[in-house]
Amino acid sequence: MTDTDEVRLARVALGCLAEPGNRELGVLVRQVGPVDALDRLLKGYVSERLHDTARLRLADEPDAHRLAGSLVDSADRLGARIVTPEDDEWPPQLDDLAHLSRAADGRAVERDTDPPQCLWVRGHPALDAVFDRSVAVVGARAASNYGTYVATELAHGLAERDWTVVSGGAFGIDAAAHRAALAAGGLTAAVLACGVDRPYPLGHANLFDRIGEAGLLISEWPLGAAPHRLRFLIRNRVIAALTRGTVVVEAAGRSGARQTLGRARALGRAAMAVPGPVTSAMSVGCHAELREVGTRLVNNYREVLEEVGRIGDDLAPMPRGLDRPHDTLDPIAAQLLDAVPPRRASSAEEIAATAGVSGRDARRTLPSLVAAGFVVEHDNGYRLAPRPS
Amino acid sequence: MTDTDEVRLARVALGCLAEPGNRELGVLVRQVGPVDALDRLLKGYVSERLHDTARLRLADEPDAHRLAGSLVDSADRLGARIVTPEDDEWPPQLDDLAHLSRAADGRAVERDTDPPQCLWVRGHPALDAVFDRSVAVVGARAASNYGTYVATELAHGLAERDWTVVSGGAFGIDAAAHRAALAAGGLTAAVLACGVDRPYPLGHANLFDRIGEAGLLISEWPLGAAPHRLRFLIRNRVIAALTRGTVVVEAAGRSGARQTLGRARALGRAAMAVPGPVTSAMSVGCHAELREVGTRLVNNYREVLEEVGRIGDDLAPMPRGLDRPHDTLDPIAAQLLDAVPPRRASSAEEIAATAGVSGRDARRTLPSLVAAGFVVEHDNGYRLAPRPS
Missing domain, CATH: 3.40.50.450 (Rossmann fold)
Structure with missing residues (x-):
């Protein structure tokens, strides 16, 4: 048996003789390696709890190496x-x-x-x-x-x-x-x-x-x-x-x-x-x-x-609902558009007051909203353009 | 008109002449008080934007105090x-x-x-x-x-x-x-x-x-x-x-x-x-x-x-699902109970091995689980007691 095989068989035996995750056994294996750890476990140089478990699991087949070997064989067959x-x-x-x-x-x-x-x-x-x-x-x-x-x-x-x-x-x-x-x-x-x-x-x-x-x-x-x-x-x-x-x-x-x-x-x-x-x-x-x-x-x-995911690789898009076309407007224009009434037309000054912008800004900006199709002129004032349905 | 009434009427007028939340107006009111702030607003010693809004809202009733007074009267009637x-x-x-x-x-x-x-x-x-x-x-x-x-x-x-x-x-x-x-x-x-x-x-x-x-x-x-x-x-x-x-x-x-x-x-x-x-x-x-x-x-x-809520006053209970009776057991006993098989009986040693406790602890503790009604003895071993349905 090579050293590699011996280590491997010791690992298999250790995995059978203690419940997985046992910290005492893990620490021991890290300290002395699997082969010596198995040796100490079998000789009882471990806690009573760990030794009791190992002895019980060897009740039918007292030779730990034979136990491990037969499990390896079964795995091969499967x-x-x-x-x-x-x-x-x-x-x-x-x-x-x-x-x-x-x-x-x-x-x-x-x-x-x-x-x-x-x-x-x-x-x-x-x-x-x-x-x-x-x-x-x-x-x-x-x-x-x-x-x-x-x-x-x-x-x-x-x-x-x-x-x-x-x-x-x-x-x-x-x-x-x-x-x-x-x-x-x-x-x-x-x-x-x-x-x-x-x-x-x-x-x-x-x-x-x-x-x-x-x-x-x-x-x-x-x-x-x-x-x-x-x-x-x-x-x-x-x-x-x-x-x-x-x-x-x-x-x-x-x-x-x-x-x-x-x-x-x-x-x-x-x-x-x-x-x-x-x-x-x-x-x-x-x-x-x-x-x-x-x-x-x-x-x-x-x-x-x-x-x-790795950074820059798998990024989710921000959930933000449907984009509205006027998300691309500048702040003053967007503000004015929000203040334009849907039906009855309002004057540029009224719209400016609601939007909280100056009358001059409103008179300057509203015509561009008309040109972009968001707003229509009506009765010497402005109202929203009908939406395409 | 008392000073109090004058401040009050100025507040009402300011609430009408600017869109609520206007920061420029808020800062001005905190600096000079509502009465002087209204005076400055009416005289145009404010930004063009703020002045435009105020003038528009005074289009029908140019006297701000009369406008505010009539709104106060309407509120009284309502x-x-x-x-x-x-x-x-x-x-x-x-x-x-x-x-x-x-x-x-x-x-x-x-x-x-x-x-x-x-x-x-x-x-x-x-x-x-x-x-x-x-x-x-x-x-x-x-x-x-x-x-x-x-x-x-x-x-x-x-x-x-x-x-x-x-x-x-x-x-x-x-x-x-x-x-x-x-x-x-x-x-x-x-x-x-x-x-x-x-x-x-x-x-x-x-x-x-x-x-x-x-x-x-x-x-x-x-x-x-x-x-x-x-x-x-x-x-x-x-x-x-x-x-x-x-x-x-x-x-x-x-x-x-x-x-x-x-x-x-x-x-x-x-x-x-x-x-x-x-x-x-x-x-x-x-x-x-x-x-x-x-x-x-x-x-x-x-x-x-x-x-x-105030600390210690309105506290929500922790959501943790239904309590199980053996939540009250000590750790070793709870661990053993989790490892007791439901149907076919196991020996104290087998149960100890699965639970990761020593055989001595298992032999000492399992009888108390029997006494408490969680476990029954059967075929020289232990299995879970049937659950009350």
Whole structure:
């Protein structure tokens, strides 16, 4: 076995023997490397908590290297691959997670936010290229028709402009985002909270197959791992870290999507939310986020690109309603035009008084408004020209 | 005539002879007082523009004092009153407008934002008391059913809590706000861009009568003044200055309500907007404002009160979805509970591994979760207790 293979197998073993994100293990690996870290873990030179977990996961197969080896073989048979930080395609932005530490409330999901030891991948494209231009589109499982529509529009627009749409593979907003990206012929990646051989939810088995063919299915958990509720929360930090920004399309007051958004904000990624009717329970979480500093309201994919795109590249146009022809007039002329009555004609002096300009300015400027077709002379005065309908 | 009467009549004359908000006139009045300012205006010791306007408005009645006197008489006959800065009930917050200066784009409506010289009032309550606790609720004339509903809910909630609802008397959002405040038995004030004897729009004649009886109709323009388009924009600064904050409920991309909101922000008042579907043209202006720094998203009247209310007084509850019973558990117990499987039982060690806690902690804590009814023992392991439906 080469040194490279040994490191790789140690990463796989570490990814199986501890719950992903474990900070103690991450620090140890950074200090002594994966091979020595695995050795210390197996010998119990770690906290009781970490050692208990590892021993339990070795209950059926006590040899950690054999366990890892058989998982690698299974991945080969499935056509899946394992990507570690030592590989060229490893997305370097995941390493930002080493510096992510949230409120110390004692919960592992807040404390243990370290980068994954390895990723299990179904799909062909190289990870680094796929995630360099990527946006997370996430939200409620119990999405409304409105939310589904907006997620579809967003993901379609992003995918058409060669941005990878990343989501969590769940019902509702996640599924709408994946499907729209596929429909646009773009790239999409589902980051799962279970083994990539184990579709969850079951109803998305076909969707996951399509994503695995045209895009990427990835997970920190080894093949066969079951989706526990906590794992969705652990997984969310990877969605936030992989992408340049996260958009929440719909979210109830209490929602995993809000946690992903919080992670994105803490990592310095663009944090975005789509507003909705204040009468909709599915927009309560979005609006709560938008009331916080650091989350940006987005109406469409152009505004998303404005947040995540390179400067000067993807800029959204200012929303300003329809231009009116007299937007091009100089200030005095525009002011006078606003003061010209629509029906009964007024004198230049009356119009000047209403507009707040001098009579001389009015007498000088009104004829040019007549010449430009905005105003007509009538009864020794001026009134607006009839509008073309 | 007493000195007081002379000052009062001069204010009325100045309010007629120049377009309200004229900065040159405002500065002059602050320098020499209303009586001398009127004298200088009549003698032409002012800019040509200001002098032209005054002369035009004296075309039918060349004596400014007679003109003002006859307007005062008309107001008496109508049951209207005139309030000047010399009166006790003058709302002092209007004087903040003397310091409001907007982008110098040359347009009078941006440049001339001075306080009114006087206000024409229909309605009994004293102005200072009415506007001390007041919020402006404004928005699109072409409001959607959604916007009308939200404006109604907001205004009703504010009026019920003894906040005056201020708006502009227009169709759509303005009318919904006035009507809801009246329905709640609260105070509402319409700030008009024409004489208070001249209902505009005509279809609101009955509404204005009701507001005049139960609340206030006020205007800077003398009786008989016509509503020009420019006057709505001039008027908006008064709505922003009178109130502690302005809420835009719906607004198209180009909208007078957005101008009012900008004034509120420039005056240091609370600037608020209600979100809506990104698919609605009537929310485009609200969302554009919410993308600017300084405008706060509000979902309901409680959040409006949080922005405008006194500290510690009117605070909105945090939106966080329904509380779950195990929100009260300590962190280790909550973590374990999240990791307990719903159907097939798991051992304490397996649950500990998933939760990321030590086996000892799991063995110590799981029995208390059983005792509390969250978890049941089963097959030498633990699974979630069935939920009460």
